[in-house]
Amino acid sequence: MKTKTLFDNAALGDFPTPAEVRLVRLLPGPIGRVWEYLIDPEKRARWFCGGVTAQKAGGKVVFAMRHKDIAPNEKPPKQYAHVQDPGVTFTGTVLRCEPPRRLAYTFGSKQSEVTFELTPQGKQVLLVLTHRTRGSERADLCSYASGWHTHLALLVAVLQGGKRPPFWSVHAKLEPKYEKLQAAMSRR
Numbered sequence: 001m002k003t004k005t006l007f008d009n010a011a012l013g014d015f016p017t018p019a020e021v022r023l024v025r026l027l028p029g030p031i032g033r034v035w036e037y038l039i040d041p042e043k044r045a046r047w048f049c050g051g052v053t054a055q056k057a058g059g060k061v062v063f064a065m066r067h068k069d070i071a072p073n074e075k076p077p078k079q080y081a082h083v084q085d086p087g088v089t090f091t092g093t094v095l096r097c098e099p100p101r102r103l104a105y106t107f108g109s110k111q112s113e114v115t116f117e118l119t120p121q122g123k124q125v126l127l128v129l130t131h132r133t134r135g136s137e138r139a140d141l142c143s144y145a146s147g148w149h150t151h152l153a154l155l156v157a158v159l160q161g162g163k164r165p166p167f168w169s170v171h172a173k174l175e176p177k178y179e180k181l182q183a184a185m186s187r188r
């Protein structure tokens with residue numbers, strides 16, 4: 001039985017600073033279940049990517065991205081074809097691991113930082129994802145924002161046992177929205 005909520009899991013994230021995006025989602029709990037979808041390679045592969053995550057600061061995290069596994073019947077934009085199939089694999093470093101509430105790691109070729117914070121809200125779990133970029137990687141922030149937004153929509157669907165939304169068409173629609181939002185926030 002689905003619980004009705006006034007929380008909007010489709011809402012755009014925000015840009016607290018010019019170098020970071022933050023997305024907030026309310027997920028069905030309990031918190032230990034949501035944590036498993038962040039660190040278990042098979043569960044994480046259902047909404048984001050596979051790969052082992054060491055559960056200790058300084059440990060290694062492997063990102064085995066093959067979007068054909070999460071969007072099997074979709075054609076990606078040309079610039080992301082290699083991510084669809086055969087996929088890409090890269091590593092990061094776990095910066096913080098406080099099960100089941102906080103996980104932070106480096107991400108991407110330029111080593112930006114992604115932090116997941118989980119807070120129980122009754123039978124649900126509030127997830128706050130913050131992606132901080134460094135240097136020239138700031139130019140990729142809107143792509144990261146639309147990617148995380150789309151991946152989190154998959155996570156919500158997986159946890160709710162609902163229909164999986166499309167990936168690439170949603171990602172393509174979101175990127176210009178995030179660019180517009182980021183531009184508006186930077187003018188403040």
